Amino acid sequence: MILDAFLCGVDGVLILGCKDGECHYVTGNMEAKNKIGMTSRLLKIIGIDQNRIYFGQLSSAEGTRFVELVENFTKRIKEIGALGTEIKEDKEELKFRLEAAKAAVEGEKLRWVIGKKTEFMGIGNKYGEMFTRHEMDRFLDGLIMDEVAVREIQLLLQERPLSVKQISERLKIPSNRVLRYIAGLRRKGVVDMERVDGTSPLYRQL
Amino acid sequence: MVEEKKRYILEFPDISAERQSIQELPVEERINNFNEVSLGFTEDAAVKEAKRCLSCRRCLGCGLCLAECDKDAIVFEQADEKLDICVDSMIITTGLERVCSPPPERFGYGRYANVVTDIEFERILSDNGPYGGLLIRPFDGEMPRKIGFVCWADNNEGRGESGIKSLSYAIHEAMLAKNKVDGLEISLFLPDNDDYTKELKRNDGKVPGISTKEGGIMAIKEIQESKNLIVQWDENGNAREDEFEMLVLSTMPEPATYIIELAKKLDINLEDMRGDTFSKEIYFSKVSKQGRKRSEDG
C-alpha cells in the first residue's frame, strides 16, 4: 500500500495510528508499526530517504498534536525534495526499484516474518527462543536485503535472459553475490539456464 | 569471500564497523602499583560494540515452512536421539572433505576470487553441486576456458604422502573437467620435487591434453579488472608467466578429528590405515585387532 503510493508518485506518506494499548483491534497498531518499520528499512536499502514515511501515534482528542505532526511532516518532505532526488538515475530506475520493493513486501517471506515479530519478542518462536530487538533487526536487515536483490533479479529476468555479469552490472551488486542468488533460485526451480552465450550462461525466469 | 561479507556488513550504517576499544590505564601510571590496567567500556562504547554482533543466523523457528508443507512433515520439537549399540567390529570409511589444512596464503586462497580448493572445485563439477553441474567461476559465473591446477609440497613432516595423493586427485579432477567442457585448456603445476615427478610418471597414461609445469610456482597475482590470475613459474631456471581464468589448489587431506581421537583411544596407528585418499575416503581396515583378524578371515 505504502509502496503503491510511492509508485503513484507521492513524495511522502504519513500514517497515523492509536497510541500503544489503545487500539480498537487490540494489536492492530503494533502490527502497523512493525510493517511500517520494515517498509522504511526497505526504502533505505533501495536508496530512498526513509524519512519519507512517518508513523505517528496519537489519540482522537489530541487535535493540536495532529496539526503539529502534519506540519512537521510536510516541512520534512519539503526539505528532502521530490521523490527520486536521492537517486541519481532516471525515473525508470526509481520505478524499477519500487516495483522490486513492492514485490518483496508482498512476498510471503517478509509478510510472515514481520507478522511474527511481536510474537518472537514476547513469547518466543517455535523453539521457545525469545529474540532481542537487536537480533530481530539484524535478521530483518539481512532478509530485506536478500529479498530486494532477488526480486530485482527476477524482474530483470522476466524481460529477457541475462548472464550473472550483466545482472551484476545492471544492479551494481557484486557478481559473486548475484551468482549465489541465481544458484539459489535455480535450485528452487524459479530460474533456469536458457543457453550459453560465448562463455556466459544466460538465465531466465521460469 | 571476505570482500563479499564486508559489503554485507557495510550495508547497515547503524552498525559501527570499527571495533570499540576499551579504556586502559596509561603505561606510566601502571608501574609501582597494582591498580587494574583495563578500565572497561563506557556505556556508549558498550552499546556500539554490542551492535556489531551479527546474531549469527540459523533456523528462525518462524514456522513458514510448516505452514507451506501439505504433508505436515516438519517437526520443530524433534530432539536429538541417543542410540546405544553393541558391535563385534567396526569399519571406518569416513570421508575427508571438511578436514583439510588450508593452503598457504601465497597462493591467494581467500583473497583472490577465482582461486578455489580442489574440494570446492569438486562441488562445482558435481551435478549436485552449487551450480548444478555448470563449470563456472565463483566470482562472476563465467565459464573459464583456461584453468590451472596447483599442487604444492608441504614441508610439514608426515604430510608428504598426502601431498602426493593430492596430485592424483588433481589429475582426476582435471580429467573430469576436460570431459565436461570441450576445448578446455588445463595446466598442472607441480612443486620442484622428485616424488611428484615420479607420481606423475606413474599417472602418465592418464593425462592427455594437460600441460604440466614442474618447476614450482614463484608467484600468483590477480588482475584487478577481470579477476583472472597471472601465474609465474620457474622453467629450467627461466621465469615464465601465463594468465588463467581460474586456479584450483590442492589441499592435504587429513582424517577427521574425531577419527584421530577414536584411533588414539583404540590404540591404532592411522598411518597404517591410511589407504586410498584419492577417493577422498580413508579405507581403514577393522580397528580392533580381533576385528582385523576377522576381516582377513572373511
Place this chain on the structure above:
Amino acid sequence: MGNKAVLIIGGGLAGIQSALEQAESGNTVYLLENSPGIGGERLLYDEDSKTVDFVSPDLEKVKKNKNIRIITNADIEKVEESNGKFDIKIKKRAIRVIEERCDDCKACIKVCPVNLWDDENQGLSFRTAIDFFDHVNPSYNIVRETPVCQRTCPVHLDIRGYIGFIADGKFEESLALIKEVLPFPSICGHICPHPCEEECNRGRVDYPLSIRDLKRFVADIELQDALKPKPLMIVKGEDKGKKVAIIGAGPAGLACAHDLALLGYGVTVFEALPRPGGMLAVGIPDYRLPRDVLEKEIDAVSVLGVEIRCNTVIGKGLSIDDLFNKGYEAVFITVGAHKNQEMRIPGEDARGVIPGVTFLRDLNLGNPADVGERVAVIGGGNVAIDSARCALRQGARDVTILYRRSRQEMPASDEEIEAALEEGVKIEYLVAPLQVLTADSKVTSLRCIRMELGKPDTSGRRRPIPVEGSEFDIELDTLIPAIGQVPDMSFLEESSEIELTKRGTIAVNPDTLETSRPGVFAGGDCQTGPGIAVEAIAAGKKAAVFIDKYLRGK
C-alpha cells in the same frame, strides 16, 4: 562367519560397499553417516549420460537391505571396548523432518527466509535453513546449530542473547541472562581468556566482538550499584537436609558450592590458604582482577548460606574419612594445581630462585619477595607474563622473559604479551636455561643456550632444539621459573582410595566427575591439569549436577 554386528562409520562409496559385503555374509550392519544423506561425494564420470556425479546402484541396494540399518546425521559420542566387543554411544542430531512424509515438493525451501552458509557445498552457495543436500537422494533437514560462541564457551553462555540485550540498552536483562548459568560474571568479565572471541564469526569480517569486555560492562554496573542494593532475586530450592564438603575455594569449588546451595544442600568449603578464590586470589595479580571484584562475587556465594573455612588444610588431622564421619555425604575435591613444575637444571634450589606460583602467591597474600633490579622469568604461559609484570611493579628495573620457542608457540594470551611489552618487559625467544650460577648459594646469573625450531611434537608445536656452542650468561638478582604447574596431591592419604592418573591428576569418570571412591567427585585443575577459570567453573557446575544426582539416588 556371519551373525555378527558390524558398525561402518562413513556412508560414502567405500562404506556402502562394505555394508553390502558385510550384509551378504550374514552380518547385521549399522551404517553411520555424519551428514544427513548417504552416498558420499566421490565424483565419477558417466560416459553415457555425460554427467559427473556419483549415483551408485549400490545405494538403492543398501536402502532396501533389511540387514542394514542406516543412521544418518549422527556422531559417535563414545566407544568402549569390553569382552572383545564395542559398546558405542551414538548421537543422532535431530533433522526435524519426517522423511516418510516428505514428498520432495520443494515448497519449504521456496519460502524459507533464512539464507545460511552452505557447508555441504563448501560455502559456494547459500542453503536455506530447511533444505536438502542431494537432489538425487533428497534428505531434507533443518539447521539449528548453537552459535559458535555459545558452543565454544565451557559454560555455554547465551552470548548472542546477552549481547543483544546490551545492544537494546537492557543491561539488567542482560546480566540476568548471564547469571542463569554463570555465577561469576564479573570475574569472568575481567580475566576470561575468551575462547569464544577466537571463534566469533564477526572476526572473519573484521574483528571479533569484545565479548569478554561486554560481559564485564554489565557485571560491573551491578557491582558499582552495590551502594543502593536492589532486592536480589534468588530462587533457592527446598532444604534437602544433606551436607556436602568441598575441598578448595577456587572457581570450580565456589561454582559447585553456588549451584549446590541453590539446590538446597548445606555446603562447607574448606580452603587451605588464608583467602578464598584459589588461583583467582593468589595467582592472578590485582591489576588484572581487583580484589574487591573477587570478594564481592565470593560474598554472593556466602549469602546463599555457603560456609567458607579458610586456613583449613585437609589431610593430617582432617581427612576425607573424617569429613564423611562428620556427616558430609559427598565430597568435591578441587584443590587446583599450585605446585611449580621443576626445571631440572643444576642450581635450581639456590636463594633468589622463586617459582612463579610461589612468587605470585606471596605477593597476593601480602608478603612480597624482594626481587632486586634484574629479574629473569622462564616460561611462555600466563603465569610467566604475570610474574614478569608483577616483578616490574615490585621495583625491578630490568625484567626479561626467556622462552624456548617463538612468539607463535607462546601459550600466553596475546593481549597479556602485548601489555607486558608495553610496560617494558623484554622477551627473548628461542632461549632455554642450562644452569643457575651461584655465589654463596645465591643466584648470580643464568647460563642459557639458544634454540632453533625443529619438527612438530605431539602437542603440534614445533620442538625446540639447542644450537650447539650458543651458550651465554645473563646476570640477575632473581630468577622466576614459571614453566607450568601441577596439582599437589600429597594431602591424599593412601587409605583415601582415590586413584590418580599417570600425570598425577585425579582420575574420574569423565561423564560424572566421580572418582574411584563413591561419593567423592573431583574437577578443575587438579583433575584436568592447569586450565582456564571458566573451564573450572564449568567443571564445578557439572559436579554440582552429578553430586545432586548421587545424593538423590542415595
